Amino acid sequence: MRSESTIDRRQWMAILARAPRETLERLWSEVADPPPFTTLKPAETGLVMVRARCGGGGAPFNFGEMTMTRCIVQTSGRIQGHAYVAGRDRRQAELAARFDALLQMPDRQAPLLGTVVGQLAQAQAERRDGRWADAAATRVEFLTMVRGT
Amino acid sequence: MYVAVKGGEKAIDAALDLLARRRRGDDAVPELSVDQIDAQLSLAVDRVMTEGSLYDRQLGALAVKQARGDLVEAAFLLRAYRTTLPRFGFSEPLDTARMALARRISAAFKDLPGGQILGPTFDYTHRLLDFALLAEGRPSVTDVVRHAAGEVQPAMPRVTDLLADEGLIERDGDMTGAPADITRDPPHHPAPRDARLQALSRGDEGFLLALAYSTQRGYGGNHPFAGEIRYGEVAVHLHVEELGFAVDIGDIEATECQMINQFKGGGDVPPQFTRGYGLAFGHAERKAMSMALVDRALRAGEFGEEAASPAQDEEFVLSHCDNVDASGFVQHLKLPHYVDFQAELLAVRALRAAFQDKEAAQ
Secondary structure: OOOHOOOOOHHHHHHHHHOHHHHHHHHHHHHOOOOOEEEEEEEEEEEEEEEEEEEOOOOEEEEEEEEEEEEEEEEEOOOOEEEEEEEEOOHHHHHHHHHHHHHOOOOHHHHHHHHHHHHHHHHHHHHHHHHHHHOOOEEOOOOOOOOOO | OOOOOOOOOOHHHHHHHHHHHHOOOOOOOOOOOOHHHHHOOHHHHHHHHHHHOEEHHHHHHHHHHHHHOOOOHHHHHHHHOOOOOOEEEEEEOOOHHHHHHHHHHEEOOOOOOHHHHOOOOOOOOOOOHHHHHOOOOOOOOOOOOOOOOOOOOOOOOOHHHHHHHOOOOOOOOOOOOOOOOOOOOOOOOOOOHHHHHHHHOOOOOHHHHHHHHHOOOHHHHHHHHEEEEEEEEEEEEEEEEEOOOOEEEEEEEEEEEEEEEEEEEEOOOEEEEEEEEEEEOOOOHHHHHHHHHHHHHHOOHHHOHHHHHHHHHHHHHHOOOHHHHHHHHHHHHHHOOOOHHHHHHHHHHHHHHHHHHHHHOO
């Protein structure tokens, strides 16, 4: 579990980008007196060309595209919230952008990091560790047989 | 040449309606949901995303459903869909060394830092039909064995990086460069390796598999070993100008294959292994391995090898590996060619008349 105090904006955006819409909806409904928002850029779906590297570590090449949705909102206090999330869920992007804005408000940041971001991060860490445990259970030691000894 | 034809609207409507009903199949059988296809036919979705060159699991599953399981048709649907969306930008190059692994094996090295992880593989199945799967409504397996619960994935460096550190294998080379984009500019030949890898990434698995097999059977062989195959999740980062930093937008699944091939050296360079590289969306090992073999075959010129086999012929491979192109051109033969054919008929009749006149004169 990562320490909350070290989480920067880049990290909470990554966590919000991986949060399912239903979870974000629930967490949003629990936010105490949310500020009014205006939409600077309505949620819009487009493509990102995913690059990889020749040989894994060499010069970049264009591997293939993926869908992504982006959204920018602004609070009445002119704080901008951005979201760039894989997939086509516009509501997810809008909620992620709103949380990004709230997380930049000094009075709200610490409690939100403890609740919203903390919960999401924990769920994501559990999923990741569970998947690794599934994989690690299939770890194998191959032995080379030597004939005639 | 094909010319516009009129008429047939009613027949076409009826054909579309019949297609929709055949897609649905017997009403007595429950309809498949897109979520079910994504979850239970996930390798079909992976192939469609790879060859459609668009990573979106839900759309891949929808395409499989709409195409009635015709995966080449489904890839075509994704290609068509992508043209409707704006492109927001290019990601930072994936860091596959930091993949959250579900599988990682090497057929060349037994002892790898981090170990060999078999993962969800068909490799050790007996390929016997499992009639237990015919029985519906079985509870899913719940007593999962998690020997390693609580463990965090250790560092799992790419095998080729380990060998490269000893100088035994060619390195990846320069990390910079502005890659070609064959979706915007068709490749010119000879195409640089980045353009070739882009074309191979979206190329038809069957075509690349056959070419890869041909290299193993002696048509441009280069003695390959599966240096490493890894499959898992890798984060995608997008640099956002307004923010001034790269945002992690989420994970995609990918399969990477590092093929290790026989030595090359000469001049000031001591002999070292050469390499071929394969990368595919989702879990697509056969595709990634085939791509790596063909990538290496296409590097013949770079290593001063004689390029006499189909798999080494860049223009042949790149011009024919795309199944959307290939399927379109083959299947366009179904469109009305009435005028064309009429012209050919006239020509053959004239030739036959001339032939008969000549016979009669003799």
